[in-house]
Amino acid sequence: MQQDRKERAMYIFDLDGTLYEGTAHFDYYAALMKQELPAEWQKAFERDYEQMKRGEHAVKIGTAYDTEQDTILEVDPFTSRITAVKSWSGEKLDASMYTDGPQEFDFEQIVAIGDGWWLPFACARHYGIRDCQPFYHETKRFMGTESFQLKKIEGLPAFLKQLSDVFPTVLVTNSDAEDTNRLLGELNMRSIFHKVVPSAGKPAATATLFEELINEFGHMPQTVTSVGDNLMNDVAPALRLGMRGVFIGTSVKSGDRLEQAETMSEWMEREKHRISRYVR
Template structure:
């Protein structure tokens, strides 16, 4: 693979693996679920993880309408909508409710881009008003001795070698404090040329892509976006004619001339010749 002039990496789900923290987040959220709904909450959460529920990674969730949305990732238009029980909306209702492209605000319309959002959507469905405090508790738990977050073997060395040839940037929705703690856990301090935190992807993905290509003086065609969230990091890159590396355990392959899809970042690392 040709080494390009700018690589933009996601953090969560991209530069570390494991899913135990998602289950911990669900446990914290379950505290706020009404007692009579806890069993149903857990049943739906487990089904969503196993691909047995209408809610799944790759879709979106409309909190106000309690609807699960199938979205065209390249246009962000709603293709289908389902009620929580799986009942499909009539096409006319979809068109009347969702005119134009979706705008994700992280509160009422959320992209289910990774495992963080499955417990969030389940909690919202069962009436939990404030999920953010439980998210913060989970992030704090992730840097305690109770939680084991192991660095990916060889990743630091690979990134430092890549940095010698090109520019590497981290762009994440996590805030600066979270990123600092995770960098310590993952042995990634001092690796990146620039770090963008609280990026509010996908709403501001295009904005930051434009800013970063200007800052580093590169063309979109010389830029690679690496991430595990198709809506947040991959579709916007492809639309700007960037290259992209999509990290996904899905058996469904996404096809595009500028796209490489791998199950884990180590699979991609092993294929890159620096």
């Protein structure tokens, strides 16, 4: 039975937007940067950001933003190949300036818009804010105050503890060690995971990290599941390695080795049923 369990599963989880819910912190981040702009640009910033959140702007989750060219790249998340290039206003542009192969993402020029953190970032860069880091750190500081309430997911700590009693579980997050430890404490998850990897540098480092974890824990890729709300950071790299991916969101459909759930609670209930013969 122990060998069967080891071969059956290992889980890698994202933190922000996966192990807690809510979008108020993204709006706070956006508001900080909007206030830095000249008054005549603030309404345009707010209009664009609200359109992004509704999926009505060229910049949307699942695209990438070129901060130097001020262009939006539509990307196949599973191959990282550019499928279209658009202007800020949504006009289609010539894509020949970009490589024909898989696109490399970073945090400076070609930025993957993988979750809600990156919508305010793209909006701010378009309107001339060169350095978003101070506003990001201020938002993280705000998230650690009594004024901010994390939207916890009912039953998740108990489920993860149950899971970790049977299967290896790893947390891989772009948050730094201090933020990660604080958030895990607030979520009652500090002692759950077998390994925590902060400052992970996703998506650029995702594939390398996943390969290292697979080797460290001695699992085959097909037995490892990556769970996250960021398609390009957490899910697509896993699928390319032959792993199972679970996307928490609404923009993709389930397929071969890919599972989609609108909420973490939805996936949790499904997974409880799937692993019921292993977990007491």
